[in-house]
Amino acid sequence: MSFGYSIGDFITIIRIAKDLHRRFREVPQQFSDIAKDLDSLRVLLQETYQKLPDHDTTPSQEQSLISIVGGCRSVFDELNGLLDKSNVNDQDSSRVRTWWKRVRWDKDKIGDFRQRLGLHVDILSTFLTHLNTGTIGQLKVNIDDIQSRGEAQERRQYNERLATWFSIVDFSTQQADFIFRRQEGTGKWFLNSPNYQQWITEPGKVILCTGNPGVGKTIIASLVIESVQELCRADDNMTFAFLYLSYQPQQRQTIRDLGCIVRQLIRCSESVPGDIQTLFDHHDRRKSLPSIADLSKALKAAVAARSRVFIVVDALDEYYSSSPSELEGFLSTLLHIQKESSLSLLATSRPLPDITSRFQGSLRQWIRANDDDLRMYIESRSPSLLRNRIANYPDLQDLVNNKVFTAADGIFFMLKLLMNSLNEKLTPGNLKRALQNLPCGDAGLEKLYDQAMSRIHSQPCDSKELAMKVLSWLVHAQLALPLEALLDSLAIEPGTVEIDRDFCPPVESIVSVCAGLTTFDEHSKTLRLVHKTTEEYFTQNWRLHFPEAHAFITDACLAYMSLDHFSAGACKDIYEYFRCLEQYPLYSYATVNWVYHANMAEKFPGFSLAFLQTPSENLSACAQFFIRRLDPWIDIGSFRSVRGVHLAALLKFPQILEDMIAAGQSPESEDGGGRRPLWYAVCNDRVEIVDLLLRKYQVDPNRSCGTDEPVLCLATERQSANVVKALLADPRIDPNVGGFRERL
Structure with a gap:
């Protein structure tokens, strides 16, 4: 082994691999695959070191091996550097788990290291195969091919990460x-x-x-x-x-x-x-x-x-x-x-x-709907009228084409609603009567929506109830729900301990009972209101049609968050976190938005207060999802022992927080991550709650809340001007705490 990489050099790289693998002991689940890859690479390096002296190699092949080992050293040094930066120490075994909890590598970084380690495993495996079979002459070609494929894959992964960093939205x-x-x-x-x-x-x-x-x-x-x-x-x-x-x-x-x-x-x-x-x-x-x-x-x-x-x-x-x-x-x-x-x-x-x-x-x-386009649409829809029997009445079919074309007045969407309203007529007489009274213009559009709601209210009780639930969600949800989340929202009821998806209605039934006011997008798998004007109609009239919508949605969110699955508490790692989102698709929306819907209800629902008094495990799971939306880098395993007083600090209702404290919960209560109610209030920009905690309950504004920085620095980083002002108004605040002045 005299080709520029000495025995001592090889022993050094093997020792580094062993030491690095030891630093990855007792790692959380998300890092265990890196530990396995490191061990595989260490074994291959050891085997290469043992077998190489028994084989003759050319200078170019020796140079390839130098490059391979140098690449391994580069990855090892980078991993060690990141662990040093995160203060992960392998000397004190009692604190290894604590140190690893500080390590915050995202999924992409973990994947990048795995890809690079795997590439070197492939290359060294190929090298050893050629040594064992005596085909060392083919080595450079095969290694170059592996490296080329690895580099191309690495470029694709890099470009994909870069593109996703700019946006995850896809139209x-x-x-x-x-x-x-x-x-x-x-x-x-x-x-x-x-x-x-x-x-x-x-x-x-x-x-x-x-x-x-x-x-x-x-x-x-x-x-x-x-x-x-x-x-x-x-x-x-x-x-x-x-x-x-x-x-x-x-x-x-x-x-x-x-x-x-x-x-x-x-x-x-x-x-x-x-x-x-x-x-x-x-x-x-x-x-x-x-x-x-x-x-x-x-x-x-x-x-x-x-x-x-x-x-x-x-x-x-x-x-x-x-x-x-x-x-x-x-x-x-x-x-x-x-x-x-x-x-x-x-x-x-x-x-x-x-x-x-x-x-x-x-x-x-x-832009105005073209006459030819309008007539083309009418002619495509009219054959289905009278249960596909209108062809037996050619004069009536011509009347439909002319009357509907005139009433639509160049509005393509109104044309669609008009044809929907005619589609339910069963006899030629009823169809003729409807044609004599076709709505037109802006007033006509509102009349068509009124007629659609009348058709919904005239349905059997179960169909009407389903339609009102669906419309309540579509009109009032803060973001469009994926289909799976919407279906779960329709299946959940207060007191449910586990979601029973046998109660999820088929999409076809949902669209049918909503009388043409909804449409299902087959490609994006979302159900939505059929048009912007539909949303505007309900914005003006929702109190007439479903005045209890926000209370109903709040009920559904709280019932979902109270399922038995979440009584186990917060997710233990990032993989469990994402598995939870897949298994319970409404949970993310429910945890983040139930506060909004409770606030929009006519009265603050009593069941919200009851939820805040549920066991700590359910509250911890709820807090984990809510706070990670505000701070995605927060330690996912630190959400334990969350109490009602913590979640109450996220709300903009001071009375709820006071009720929690009056019931015996401390305003200085810490969750499993050391975070107090003041931290929750600052994190969610609740200035009225910050004022209440500082003035009435005299909580310490300088004391850190589970992080290395006081809440004043947290508010500054979040650019919460009103919260910063409220904190600085407290005479006890230390403006020099945590380097606050340097952050301004």
């Missing part, structure tokens, strides 16, 4: 659904219009497509996206991105939707621009998210990397955000980048002044 399922629903031939008039032709052929153009509710703006957007996709498929130097904004999104829409655009643009590229990689690497090391300025820079870099970029944004008017400034910031950033590049931007919206004023000097296209 491809919506696009597939709209294409599926679109009537063949619909929208050709738009693609042939002069304004669209100018936009598609001249780089750097902006076009705003406006139209009244229900005229088919989203269908037009899907047609444009499909057309642009075909254009980009023929030219690798072109790319595109699109957003379907919604009044009821699965992810809350904010200015960070810029990240979704960046994600689409870079996922279509074989190579990611260097500026974007640098930005990602910088934040990846710090486990931080991109700022708005970062997203803007990344979008500029992604646009500059191609000769032509198209962006389509549908339904700006349905932008769902916490404040109007979100939409303003989104448009300002997008339009600013467009002016400095050849970006082609197309957006659709209702004709709202706050939106149209931002598109001064842009191309404009008014």
Whole structure:
């Protein structure tokens, strides 16, 4: 072994592998696979060291082995460095578990180390195979092939992590659904219009497509996206991105939707621009998210990397955000980048002044349902009238076509509702009478919704009850629920100890009992209200149709959180955490949003107070999910001994907290992670609870709450200005505590 790697060097690398494996003893479950990979690599290194002196190798083969062993050393050094940074020490066995609880590596980092360790296991296994079979001459080719495949896989994994870091939102399922629903031939008039032709052929153009509710703006957007996709498929130097904004999104829409655009643009590229990689690497090391300025820079870099970029944004008017400034910031950033590049931007919206004023000097296209498209839709639906017997009455069929076309008045969605209302007529006489009284215009749309609700109320009791439950969730849920979560919400009842999915109704039954007010998206597997105007109707009329909706939803959330499964307490590790989300799909929504629904109920529900008095294990599980939404890096295993006084501090009802304390719970009570009610209040920006704890109960504001930093520093990091002000108003506060001044 005289080829540049001495016996001493080999012994050193084997010793490092052994020591590193020892440091991984008694690891939590999520790190155990790394420990196994380390042991496999150590065994292979030992075997290579023992067998190599008995074989003749060429200088190039020896150089390959030097490279392999050097790669192993690089991975080992990086692992040791991270463990040193996390203060994981193998000398004191009594504290090994405690040290490991401090280690916060995300799933991607663990996967990255496993991939790199596995690659070296494969390479060394190949090396030993050639030694044992005498085919050492083929070694370099095989190792190069393994390394090449490993590098390609590593690049793909890196690019996927990078893209996901910018956004996890994917609109491809919506696009597939709209294409599926679109009537063949619909929208050709738009693609042939002069304004669209100018936009598609001249780089750097902006076009705003406006139209009244229900005229088919989203269908037009899907047609444009499909057309642009075909254009980009023929030219690798072109790319595109699109957003379907919604009044009821699965992810809350904010200015960070810029990240979704960046994600689409870079996922279509074989190579990611260097500026974007640098930005990602910088934040990846710090486990931080991109700022708005970062997203803007990344979008500029992604646009500059191609000769032509198209962006389509549908339904700006349905932008769902916490404040109007979100939409303003989104448009300002997008339009600013467009002016400095050849970006082609197309957006659709209702004709709202706050939106149209931002598109001064842009191309404009008014969207109104085309007469040919309307008649095509009527002709496709009319044969099913009178239980498929209308063909026996040709004059009546012509009357339907003409009357419905006139009443729709160019509104495609109203056309659909009109046909739905006629579909239930069983006799020619009833159909003729309905045609004489067809609703039309805005008042007619509301009348159609009233008629749909009348049909729901006239159903048998079970069907009516199911429809009202479904509509309550679809109208009031803070985010669109996945189908599995919605079905669980319909199956759960107060007092249930385990979810019985035999009580989950079929999707077809749900759509049927809701009288055309809901639609099921086959591609994204979500049930939603059929249109934005449907949501607007219920916003105005929900107290008339289901005044107890928020109380019902609160009941369902609390019943779900009280299931026997959660009496075992909080999840012990990240894998159990995600398994829980898969097994109980409503739990994440219930834990995060039950407070909102309880607050929106006419009176604060008494069952909420009863839940806060349940055993600590259920409360610990609830707190774990709620707080991890606020701080995803928090130690997942530290949620034990959570009491009602802790969760009450998350609410904005001081009386509830006072009731908990009056019942004997201490305002200084600590959970399993050492967190007090004051920490919970600060973490959820509850300034009124912070005031109550400081002034009435005189809790210590300088005392740390389960972390190495006092609550003043926590509030500063969370940029909670009102909470910081409330804390500084307390004369006992030490403004120098925990380096507070340095963080300002």
